[in-house]
Structures are given as C-alpha cells and as structure tokens.
Amino acid sequence: MKILETDGLDGLTMRRVATALGTGPASLYAHIADKDDLISILIDRAAEGVELPDPESAPWEELVKAWVREIRASLGRHRNLARATMGMIPTGPNALRATDWLMGVLRSAGLSDQAVAYACDLLPLYAGAVAFEEGLMDSRFAGEHIEAYVAEIAEYFASLPADRYPNIVALLGPLMRNEGDERFEFGLSVIVAGLAAQR
C-alpha cells in the first residue's frame, strides 16, 4: 500500500514489494498467486475505509451523491488504484457492503429492480472513471509540470481556427474551467437527475 501511494500502480512491482519486505521476488509466490492477486487484495483494503451515512438521514438523491463521493474519495486516497478496479466485479466484503447499501437507497427511491441493478453499475463506473483520470494526472505530473501542461493546452485551443471549430473557440473559458470538484459534481448531479427521471 505504501509503494502504491508513493509510486503509483505502475510503480508497484513484485520486485519492489519483495525488496520492501527484505526478500526476493520469488518468495512472494509462496503467499500470493500472482500480481493480479496482490492487486485484488489491495483493492479490498482500500474499500475498508468507506463510511456510509444512515439511510434515513437524507433524501435519496443526497444519499446517492454521498455514496459516489465516498467511493471516489476512497479510490483517490490510493493513487491510481482506480484503474485496477474498473471492469472488475467487486467481491470483497467491504465492496459488497457498500453496494448493498446503495441498492437499498435506490430501491426505496422507487426505481425498478432492473434500474437499480444498472444504476449500481453506472454509479461506481462514474466514480471509478473520475478517480482514474485524476490518478493519471497525478502520476503523469508528479509535481509541478501540470500548470505548464494546462497552459499549453489552453494556448493550443486558443490558436484553433474559429471557422473550423466555432463552438470550441466560443466556449474556451468554460472548457478550461477547473474549479475544485465542480466538474465532478456536475456529472454527479446529471446522473442523479437522470435516475430520478427514470422512475
């Protein structure tokens, strides 16, 4: 976990884990099947930290939002572990507990069973995708180059011909806006509003 946080998912190698434990890479195979197995274990660990509020404490929309925020935060806490979670069906006890909680909230919101099931795929997909993107950014710019990159992109977009890309040029400001969690919250609101419309 320490290696994951300092070196990211790509920096997590069997060899690095082995030397951190004061042994050789081959010794790890006495305890785990392979690297995927190690990652599964780490994912389970990450899910331990999610804390869910009392389902009676707020309207379902707010509960769903709280859930997505919590999952995103828990993935974000462990640098680019999100990539590993995507496309996986969670089977660890902590992940199952979180999923069951979400299903309960959605059921009492009046969604059909199938809608609840699909929503339980869509919501973690969104949380995972956002956390994945952020993790990528973090590991690509381990430090200070990020402002330079954003400035470079902004400059490039500003230099685009308005006759060919009229809308991009017209909306440069909004496109480049990056205010805390606003982008994430927008997507979250859209999805929750869309779920409400599905009832």
Place this chain on the structure above:
Amino acid sequence: MKILETDGLDGLTMRRVATALGTGPASLYAHIADKDDLISILIDRAAEGVELPDPESAPWEELVKAWVREIRASLGRHRNLARATMGMIPTGPNALRATDWLMGVLRSAGLSDQAVAYACDLLPLYAGAVAFEEGLMDSRFAGEHIEAYVAEIAEYFASLPADRYPNIVALLGPLMRNEGDERFEFGLSVIVAGLAAQR
C-alpha cells in the same frame, strides 16, 4: 494498429512494432519520441472513423446519444485503446471535429455554456469508461472462459448470506442480466435525461 487489434494495448510493444516493420526497436526512435507518442498517433487514427449525422436530422437527445454510441464504437473497434484515451484531452483534428459537433448540438439544446463544457467531458468519459471495461473483458478472456467466469460470479453472489446483503440477494437476476447494449443504453438514457433536467 494491427498489433493493437490482435494483441491489445499491453501487447503493443516497441519491440513488437519494430519486428513487424522488419527492424530493431532502436530504429523507431528516429521517427517517434517515445511510446506515448506512438499511442497518441494511434488514438488519432481511431478517431478518423467517426461519422456524425446532420444536426438537423433529429432532436438533440437523439443526436447526443448517436454521438456517444459512435465514440464508444470507434474505441471498441480497436481493442482497449480506450484505456489510453482516458484522462487525455483530445487534440487531434478528428477528435476536435467530433467535440465541436457535440458542442453545437448541446448549445442549441439550451444548456448553459458551462453545462455544455462539462457535458463535453462527461459524455466521452462515459463512452471511454464503457469501452475500457469491455476492452478489459476482451483481453482478460481472450476466447471462451468468459461464461465460466460469469457463472462463477453468479454462483458466488447466490451463496451470499441474505441477512447481511439483503438487496444484492434480492436483486440477483437484474444484477446478472447481460442483454446486449441494454446496460450501456440505460446509462446513456440516464445521462441524457439528466442533461435535459439541467437546462
């Protein structure tokens, strides 16, 4: 591109590309900067195939859905290239053209400028995340083990204690449902309905 389709993103190595071209890996560096550069070029190539309908031909909701379907299909056409596109700001001419088209549709739908900008992030994020998941599944089960895996998961879920996970157990059927693009289309409908609500 051929290597990407047959071996996936992880199978795409400098060395493999080099031998496919009848040369050594070092020779590639006379033409491209590094592997990321190669992948950027491939992403640009993949975006060439997207074809967008006339914006007057349908209501905005249908146009947006057509756009997301097209992006997903174009990413899906090239096995797990989607992973590489996530967290990237597209700068290639084909990607820009597609984005500008989408922005035009969203603007005429009556969304605020900021909502249009954020939606232009959310929609490709969804398309990319779905394509990424599918790509992962494809490369993990290069062939036939997939049914066995699904059956295994279903069995595991069925064995879960109902008192601890009442909702998961109650909704086993809907959770395991896998009917073509139904899951993808559900998410798409949710997001588009959510965007409509945002106006």
Place this chain on the structure above:
DNA sequence: ACCTGAACACCGTTCAAGT
C-alpha cells in the same frame, strides 16, 4: 510449508557508431 538463487523470456530507452 516456506524460502531462495538463478534463470527465462520479456520490457522501454539510450548511445556510440555507422551509412
């Protein structure tokens, strides 16, 4: 049961040397 050294079959990238 657990650990180890050594090896196998790979990686991306660099660099001096060639044409």
Place this chain on the structure above:
DNA sequence: ACCTGAACACCGTTCAAGT
C-alpha cells in the same frame, strides 16, 4: 537524416534446490 547493435536498467514468473 536515418538506421543499427549492443547495452542498461528494468519487468513477471518459474523451478530446482534448499530449510
């Protein structure tokens, strides 16, 4: 300008041999 061989510093995994 373009290419090359050889090397550097890595990977995940296996396997016979040890304790």
